[in-house]
Amino acid sequence: MKVLKLHDLRPEDSLRLDFEGAFDPQTTLKEALEPFLQALEAYADGWMPDIVEGKRRRKYSRPSFWKAQEEERDEDSTSLGLYRTKWPALDMSLWLWHPPRQPQLDVAIKVQPLSLFADAKRCLDFVEMVRAWASRYPVTHAAAHSLADLGLAGSPLFGRDMQTSIRDGFDQLYEVFWLNVFGPKLVEAVGRERMLSTPAWRVEELPNGCVLLVTWPTAADFASDEARLAQARAYCHLRPDLDFATVLRTLRERSAALIPVEPRFHPDVAPFLSRVVDDVAIHERQRKIAELNAFQPPEPEEWRPADAALPSDVADPRHALEHYSYLAELLVALMHTKVPSVFKATPESLTDVDYQFWHESFPRVFEREHIDTHAVPAIGAYLGEILIRHLGGRWIPRQRLEEAQVLVGGRVWLPFVRAHNYMRSCQSLLDASLTQLYRVAERHRG
Secondary structure, eight states: OOOOOGGGSOOOOOEEEEEEEEOOTTSOHHHHHHHHHHHHHHHOTTTOOOEEESSSEEEOOHHHHHHHHHHHOOSSEEEEEEEOSSSSEEEEEEEEEOTTSOOEEEEEEEEEOGGGGGSHHHHHHHHHHHHHHHHHSOBSEEEEEEHHHHHHTTTTTTTSOHHHHHHHOSOSOOOOOSEEEEOHHHHHHHOHHHHHTOOSSEEEEOTTSOEEEESSSOSTTTTSHHHHHHHHHHHHHHOTTSOHHHHHHHHHHHHHHTSOOOOOOOTTTHHHHHHHHHHSOGGGHHHHHHHHHSOOOOOOOOEEEGGGOOOOOOSOHHHHHHHHHHHHHHHHHHHTTTOGGGGTOOHHHHHHHHHHHHHTTHHHHSOHHHIIIIIHHHHHHHHHHHHHHHHOOEEEOOSSGGGOEEEETTEEEOHHHHHHHHTSOHHHHHHTOHHHHHHHHHHHOO
16 A cells, blocks of 8 residues: 655645644553544544554554554554645644653644645644543643744744753744644743733633634635734734744745745756755745756866767776776766666766765765765766767777767766766766766757
């Protein structure tokens, strides 16, 4: 059963819920979780999980849920995944903490696309689900909001270091999101009367002292000016120390940062840059597109006119060609697990290699000596072999690798020099990509 994994899909904003609630240690686990499952099944309109995953993947049902829970339980915790096989995509994680730890139910949900929650009825059902959970499992703080806007808000660190964030959690009012549940401590810190008088679409005191607050009827239009005004009013009401104009300006700036930017990448590197953009965090995506739209890769310098080619100076050209082939195979051996297309040795393989090196920050992470000694020769040979295979080129071998040339049309290319320049830094992976050199060589082969 193949599930829709968010990281395999084209990047798009999601609705994100983070919920950490306590449950009664005196009840059995089935008694404790029954309200959780009832609310999920009643209100997960259009995004109900159909897969539960513990040690193995099963179709969702109550019996399969309990079976997965039994398999995954260790001394003091259980973790399960809940997914969908059909659009929309769901990534839902459930963690249960058991005695001797404080019993706790932690839920993280991402539903993609966020546009699913443009429907007011579906949003109302989502709110009712969270309300049912928060009424049964008291929280310190829970929130649902756009994943992209959460990133722009700095959640969950809010300017703190990771250790402080883990230790303190949402210990004060850092932000107001689309849907919020404030636990009794936060309510009392703000003031219950002030909390309950918040100007918002829905404010409700729950039986256990938590307060449910929803700023706007629908989650998908969180970035509209009307929704931002509602968000700013609620936030500044709860935090009277804040300046309304400043808060609203910040929220509008976040909305502007999420306006879609049309990709207009340089054609020689467009396939590579599209992969780079897809790899950045969703809240950084539009800024990155704009940045790469302006990016103009330098023209390759690793070539000479054909009439200026250095003649071969090797005693045994056949042995030299076999050595280049061997070096190219080293790159295949290095990358085949993460880049299966490297076996095919096509122009598209070069783009996949470019992306993988960039994704891994290869020039920064690995030792310079190993890069220069092993990676550069393998990359240069692999690039040369593709120029030969797909552009009708031929090697002009030289004793020194950096002088080895590939003749294509009216130019000779220096693939090992390109590989050296390429591996200088993470920025040079963009400035001197393998994809670009191939495209330029392709244009000049005639």
